[in-house]
Structures are given as structure tokens and as C-alpha cells.
Amino acid sequence: MIIMKIISVIGARPQIIKAAAVSRAIVEHNKKHHDYAINEIIVHTGQHYDRNMSQVFFEELDISEPDYNLGVGSGTHAEQTGEMLRRIEAVILKEKPECCLVYGDTNSTLAGALAAVKLHIPVAHVEAGLRSFNRKMPEEINRVVTDHISEQLFCPTQTAVNNLAREGITGGVYWVGDVMYDCILFYTKKTKPIEHEILERLDIRSKSYFLVTVHRAENTDDSTRLCNIFEALNEIATKDCPVVLPLHPRTVKYAQKHGLKFTNYIKVIQPVSYLEMVVLERNARLILTDSGGVQKEAYWLGVPCITLRDETEWIETVESGWNILTGANKHRIIDGVRHGHKQQNISPEVVYGDGNAADRICEILQQSKIVKTGGSI
Amino acid sequence: MKKRILIVAGARPNFVKIAPLMREFKKHKRHFEVLLVHTGQHYDFEMSDVFFQNLRIPNPDIYLDVDSASHAIQTAKIMIAFESTVLEQKPDLIIVVGDVNSTLACSLVASKMNIEIAHVEAGLRSFDRTMPEEVNRMVTDSLSDYLFVSERSGLKNLKSEGVNSEKVYFVGNVMIDTLSDNLEIVDQSDILNKLRLTANEYSVLTLHRPSNVDSRETLTEVFDILTSISREIKIIYPIHPRTKKMIKEHNFSGRFKKLDNLLIVDPLGYIDFAKLVKESKFVITDSGGIQEESTFLRVPCLTMRENTERPITIEKGTNYLVGRDKTKILSCVKKILNGKSKKGSIPELWDGKTAERIIKILLTKEGDLISF
Numbered sequence: 128m129i130i131m132k133i134i135s136v137i138g139a140r141p142q143i144i145k146a147a148a149v150s151r152a153i154v155e156h157n158k159k160h161h162d163y164a165i166n167e168i169i170v171h172t173g174q175h176y177d178r179n180m181s182q183v184f185f186e187e188l189d190i191s192e193p194d195y196n197l198g199v200g201s202g203t204h205a206e207q208t209g210e211m212l213r214r215i216e217a218v219i220l221k222e223k224p225e226c227c228l229v230y231g232d233t234n235s236t237l238a239g240a241l242a243a244v245k246l247h248i249p250v251a252h253v254e255a256g257l258r259s260f261n262r263k264m265p266e267e268i269n270r271v272v273t274d275h276i277s278e279q280l281f282c283p284t285q286t287a288v289n290n291l292a293r294e295g296i297t298g299g300v301y302w303v304g305d306v307m308y309d310c311i312l313f314y315t316k317k318t319k320p321i322e323h324e325i326l327e328r329l330d331i332r333s334k335s336y337f338l339v340t341v342h343r344a345e346n347t348d349d350s351t352r353l354c355n356i357f358e359a360l361n362e363i364a365t366k367d368c369p370v371v372l373p374l375h376p377r378t379v380k381y382a383q384k385h386g387l388k389f390t391n392y393i394k395v396i397q398p399v400s401y402l403e404m405v406v407l408e409r410n411a412r413l414i415l416t417d418s419g420g421v422q423k424e425a426y427w428l429g430v431p432c433i434t435l436r437d438e439t440e441w442i443e444t445v446e447s448g449w450n451i452l453t454g455a456n457k458h459r460i461i462d463g464v465r466h467g468h469k470q471q472n473i474s475p476e477v478v479y480g481d482g483n484a485a486d487r488i489c490e491i492l493q494q495s496k497i498v499k500t501g502g503s504i
Numbered sequence: 505m506k507k508r509i510l511i512v513a514g515a516r517p518n519f520v521k522i523a524p525l526m527r528e529f530k531k532h533k534r535h536f537e538v539l540l541v542h543t544g545q546h547y548d549f550e551m552s553d554v555f556f557q558n559l560r561i562p563n564p565d566i567y568l569d570v571d572s573a574s575h576a577i578q579t580a581k582i583m584i585a586f587e588s589t590v591l592e593q594k595p596d597l598i599i600v601v602g603d604v605n606s607t608l609a610c611s612l613v614a615s616k617m618n619i620e621i622a623h624v625e626a627g628l629r630s631f632d633r634t635m636p637e638e639v640n641r642m643v644t645d646s647l648s649d650y651l652f653v654s655e656r657s658g659l660k661n662l663k664s665e666g667v668n669s670e671k672v673y674f675v676g677n678v679m680i681d682t683l684s685d686n687l688e689i690v691d692q693s694d695i696l697n698k699l700r701l702t703a704n705e706y707s708v709l710t711l712h713r714p715s716n717v718d719s720r721e722t723l724t725e726v727f728d729i730l731t732s733i734s735r736e737i738k739i740i741y742p743i744h745p746r747t748k749k750m751i752k753e754h755n756f757s758g759r760f761k762k763l764d765n766l767l768i769v770d771p772l773g774y775i776d777f778a779k780l781v782k783e784s785k786f787v788i789t790d791s792g793g794i795q796e797e798s799t800f801l802r803v804p805c806l807t808m809r810e811n812t813e814r815p816i817t818i819e820k821g822t823n824y825l826v827g828r829d830k831t832k833i834l835s836c837v838k839k840i841l842n843g844k845s846k847k848g849s850i851p852e853l854w855d856g857k858t859a860e861r862i863i864k865i866l867l868t869k870e871g872d873l874i875s876f
Binding site: 203204205206208209210212213215216237241242244245246247262263265268271272275276278293294295 | 577586612613615617618642646647666
């Protein structure tokens with residue numbers, strides 16, 4: 128039996144979800160192929176590791192807990208990345224994997240890729256090729272660097288494949304589809320039983336509220352932008368269609384410090400779990416967000432979306448008419464909410480695959496191993 | 505307003521590259537305030553006071569005190585230390601050179617802090633990612649705002665990586681600035697007397713790459729090759745302490761010592777080493793910079809690697825890529841000893857004026873900031 132040992136490096140919540148899709152596919156893959164197995168070691172850097180939060184997360188998503196918790200907390204970019212580099216290197220030296228799988232675009236992605244490539248461990252990047260073309264975003268730096276040192280690049284979209292080609296990266300590039308789409312398809316089924324309870328608890332009705340998420344530094348650390356966004360929210364929220372706003376306590380404090388007040392029609396709630404989020408997304412009339420993942424989830428769930436950023440890596444959602452970029456401009460946000468969307472009903476499969484991205488990733492990893500060991504398929 | 509610049513050097517070859525830049529910046533004190541940051545990546549015999557005096561480099565303004573360690577640990581330490589330096593110094597631009605861990609670490613830090621990056625010696629590619637230097641080069645280039653290229657292959661490589669051509673400048677080779685600046689001093693070196701050598705009657709060896717010296721198998725091949733060469737000509741080997749350690753670990757020290765015509769010496773200063781190369785019959789090396797220096801000095805060079813990121817030294821210069829192929833190496837040696845090796849010519853823009861060009865570009869780019 129050929130066993131391929133890989134390590135998956137995760138650190139932030141969205142990465143856990145992405146890795147969950149791949150982990151599940153690995154389990155399925157190992158059930159089907161008795162001669163070839165993938166042994167996955169999960170390494171959590173601790174980038175966002177809130178013990179309670181994360182445990183709920185792992186249980187809820189029905190995935191195994193990480194084999195390693197590196198416990199790297201918050202810090203400046205260099206402190207965080209540096210500490211991760213050190214600790215990931217130690218794990219790689221101990222485990223001697225044949226491949227290092229990294230996800231998305233956080234400091235954990237960058238550190239995992241750099242530590243591995245210097246130890247001659249091939250890097251595989253899930254969600255490769257995305258570009259906002261804004262180098263001021265730390266995520267963009269993480270994406271560019273990781274892609275340039277990866278041996279296998281798993282792209283969610285054809286746009287991503289094209290972006291890589293423009294940077295001269297063509298070898299090892301695969302359009303596999305979006306693992307987040309795999310997740311939405313898988314977990315939507317699981318949310319049915321909790322749906323009613325969640326809406327009732329928040330005292331909201333389906334299709335009669337706006338769901339808003341704001342978490343990016345470019346918005347939360349810039350009082351002008353944050354004020355603009357919150358003023359727009361005050362404007363659009365009504366008794367019949369309130370705003371539901373899961374917000375980090377830090378952002379709440381920051382807003383209060385800058386004299387921002389919410390009307391009664393804005394429900395600020397604690398951050399929610401992934402499944403709760405899916406429920407809230409699916410039942411929203413419209414979503415306003417600065418997150419990358421939420422833009423896509425809105426699109427897949429058929430909910431119109433306003434993106435509170437000046438650019439997006441998920442340009443297909445805009446082209447399809449489901450998503451509008453407004454930046455943090457109060458009037459554009461309000462205008463977008465009131466009469467912005469002209470949906471064209473492009474099927475999500477066309478751009479984001481068929482919900483089997485993770486299966487494809489497993490197959491490609493396994494095949495590369497077989498090729499390397501001289502076996503035949 | 506003066507433009508505030510942090511110029512980063514960590515390893516010995518970095519200092520050779522920044523020397524002409526520091527000197528050139530001095531002429532433009534009205535426009536630039538330049539601080540030299542020494543990461544401490546190499547801090548040993550090579551980085552003695554003599555080395556700084558030799559190259560006429562002022563003492564570093566900021567010393568980060570990071571010593572050698574594994575790639576990840578070293579990179580991590582440099583990143584953390586350099587980030588606080590940047591926070592404190594608030595530069596408008598950082599200049600990094602070459603392809604060492606300091607180059608990578610400081611570029612990563614600056615890019616996350618939205619500070620402009622100039623990479624001197626951009627665009628070189630060996631297309632071999634098992635070389636840590638290749639990873640450092642690719643990452644640094646992907647983050648840089650000014651890419652100063654030393655040979656035309658760099659332009660092509662950057663173009664195929666989709667780098668916007670407006671950021672790319674073909675300026676020539678700063679290392680050659682240093683060498684040509686120092687030629688007169690080099691000629692005064694008495695290293696040949698010290699080692700009792702006659703010009704043209706010996707070869708010079710530098711070997712330090714893990715791919716050559718870290719395993720018993722490769723060391724055996726290398727030793728076999730050196731034995732054959734030493735039958736033809738004397739070999740002088742200034743040895744790096746790390747390599748010395750590897751040779752000892754693999755029990756090769758005795759055998760190396762027993763080779764009659766192989767003279768192992770301590771590492772040399774910049775000037776003495778340049779003199780040693782200049783007067784030699786040929787050089788055998790696995791280093792990057794020596795391929796370029798020998799081309800400039802028109803001394804034949806046998807590069808014991810499978811690839812080079814400096815192809816101009818083969819196309820135009822005196823360099824031969826020979827790997828550890830004994831037959832190929834011995835036939836090259838024979839050709840050289842018979843006076844039939846390629847004579848080579850000096851690559852485009854390797855004229856000692858590269859630093860001048862770089863600073864001119866930085867000045868023009870700052871046109872709107874600086875009133876002339």
C-alpha cells in the first residue's frame with residue numbers, strides 16, 4: 128500500500144472550513160482506494176484560535192481536531208508570520224510530509240508555504256490565483272508569494288487560472304472548482320433542523336432582514352470608512368426590514384468611541400458559527416459584507432450582495448449581477464441596496480465548479496504521488 | 505523633503521553589492537537620507553573590520569543581531585527585528601540586494617507595511633527551486649516596486665512572470681562596480697607572495713553549496729575530480745568554515761590534506777581574493793558572484809552546478825557550466841591549459857556605473873518630491 132503523508136496548515140476560520148472539505152474528501156478517498164491512502168496531519172497555527180469558538184467549530188463541522196496546535200497568537204504581521212515559520216518548520220522536520228497543503232491567503236498560508244518550500248517539501252495551494260490587484264491588502268501579498276512558491280495550484284475559477292498565467296505560472300495549475308462551494312452544498316442540508324430556532328431566537332423573519340458583516344482592517348480600523356458604512360446601515364434599517372449585524376466586540380467599542388450610534392432597527396449580535404451563518408445568509412433579503420467568502424456564499428444561495436470594498440477577487444459574482452461593489456461610500460451603499468441588482472441567473476456551477484473540488488484535489492495529490500513512486504494508475 | 509531609505513545587507517556578498525550604492529548616495533545627501541541596516545545574518549570572520557575597510561563601507565547604522573540558524577528561524581528573526589526598525593525609522597523606501605534570507609525577510613516586512621521596495625540584482629533565475637536563493641529571488645521580485653536588473657536574461661524572466669515593465673530597469677551589475685572601483689588596490693595585494701604562488705600557475709577553488717559538500721556521495725565525486733585536476737595544476741582552496749565542518753563530518757579532511765597540489769587556506773579578504781582570482785589560470789566554483797567576477801576579470805571559470813541564474817557569463821563571459829561531470833571538467837581544464845578556452849567579453853552595462861544609474865532612476869522617479 129502506498130501512503131502519502133501530507134500536512135494541512137490552517138489558522139483562521141475560513142481555512143478550517145476549506146480544510147474540512149478536503150479532509151472529508153480524503154476520508155472518502157481512503158475508503159474507495161485500498162492501495163493508495165492519504166495520511167493527513169492537520170496543523171493549526173493558532174492565528175485565530177479562541178478555544179471555545181474553535182471547538183464548537185470543529186464539532187459543528189464534524190471534522191477532527193488538529194493534530195498540532197502551534198499556539199501562535201496575534202501580533203504584528205512579522206511577529207505572527209515569524210513565529211509561525213519557526214513552529215511550522217519544527218513540525219515539518221518531525222513529520223517529514225511529502226506535501227504541504229495551504230489554504231487561502233492568511234499569514235498562516237504564507238508561513239506554511241515558506242517553511243515548506245525551504246525544506247524542499249512541495250507546496251500545494253488551495254484557492255490559488257486570486258487577485259484583488261491591491262497590494263495594500265496583506266492578503267494580496269500572501270496570495271502572490273504563496274502562488275509563486277507552490278508546486279500545485281488549485282484554482283477555484285478560470286479567472287484565477289488566467290491570473291496565474293499572466294504571472295508566468297502554468298505548470299501544476301488545476302481548475303478544480305471552489306472548495307467553499309463544496310462546503311455550502313454539504314452543510315446547507317445540515318442547517319435545515321436549526322433554521323427555525325435561529326430565526327425565532329433573533330426575532331427575525333425570512334427575507335425580511337439585511338445581514339451585514341464587517342471585519343476587514345481597511346474598514347474596521349478606519350473611522351471614516353466605518354462611519355460611512357454604519358450611517359448607511361442606519362439609513363436602510365427599518366422596522367419591517369432590520370439589519371442583523373454579527374460584530375466583533377472590538378469593533379463595537381471602536382464605533383462607540385467615534386460617537387457612532389445605531390438606531391433601534393440594527394440588531395448587533397455576537398459572532399456566529401458557520402452553520403448559523405449559513406442560515407442567516409440563506410434567509411437574508413440582502414447581504415452587505417466585506418468578506419471574500421460571504422460574497423460567494425450569497426451568490427450560491429441566490430441572495431443579492433453589496434460588497435463594502437473597492438475591489439473583489441470574486442469578480443464573477445459581480446459580472447453575474449448578484450454582487451455590487453460600493454466601497455465604503457454611504458450613498459452608493461444605500462443606492463445599491465434600494466435599486467442596484469439586476470440578476471442574470473448565471474448558474475454557479477459555470478464558474479465555481481460542481482461541488483466536487485475537494486475530491487479533485489485528492490485525486491491530483493494522489494496521482495502526483497503515484498507518478499513520483501513510478502506506479503501506474 | 506529628503507527621501508528616507510533603509511538599505512539592507514546581511515551576508516558578505518550583500519556588502520560587496522551595497523558598497524557602490526552607499527558611496528553614490530553620499531553624493532546626493534540633499535535628496536536622500538540613507539541608513540545602512542546590517543541584519544547580522546553572517547557575522548563571523550568574513551565580516552571583520554578589515555572587510556568593511558577594504559570596501560570602504562561606513563559602519564552599519566542599525567544592527568539587528570540575528571545570527572545564523574535554520575532558514576525559517578533566521579527568516580523569522582530578521583522579519584521581527586526589521587519590522588520594529590521600520591516602525592521606528594519610517595523609511596520611504598527600502599533597498600534589498602541579491603538573494604539571501606535577509607533579502608526575502610525584509611521585503612516581506614516592507615510589503616506588508618506598504619513601503620516601497622527596490623531590489624538590486626532582480627530577475628535572475630536558475631529555475632531550480634531546491635535552491636533557497638531561487639525562492640528568495642522569486643518572492644522578492646514578486647513584491648518589489650523597483651527591479652534593477654544586472655543582465656538581459658533578467659528582463660526576459662521578469663517579463664514572463666508578468667512583472668509590469670515600468671518597474672523594471674536594466675542597469676548593470678553593482679558587484680562589478682565594486683570590483684572595477686578596487687582594481688588598483690587589488691593589484692597592490694601581496695597575497696601571491698604570501699602564498700608563494702606565481703601568476704597563471706595555479707587555479708582557485710571555492711565550493712560551499714549543500715548540493716556539493718553536504719553528502720558523502722557528492723564529496724566523493726568532488727574529491728575524485730579535484731584529485732585529477734591537481735595532477736595538472738595547483739589548486740588553492742580558501743575554505744568556508746561551514747564547508748570545513750562538512751568535510752570533517754564526512755571524514756574527508758585527511759584525504760584533502762594529503763592531496764599534494766591542493767592548498768587549503770583560510771578565507772581571504774575581498775581584495776586578496778580578487779587578486780588571487782585575477783592572477784589565476786582558472787577558477788572552479790559553485791558560487792553565484794564568482795561567475796560574474798571571473799567573467800569581468802576574463803579568467804576562465806568552471807561552475808560546478810547544473811544550472812546558473814547568470815547565463816550571460818556563459819554566453820558572453822568565460823564561464824562553463826560543468827556540474828560534477830568529470831570528463832567535461834577535465835576536457836575544459838585541458839582546453840584552458842592549452843590556451844584554447846573562450847576569451848569572453850564584458851557583458852553589457854558591466855561598466856562600473858551601475859550604482860550611478862540606480863540612483864539617477866531613484867532621483868528622477870522622485871522628481872515631484874524633490875526640487876532640483
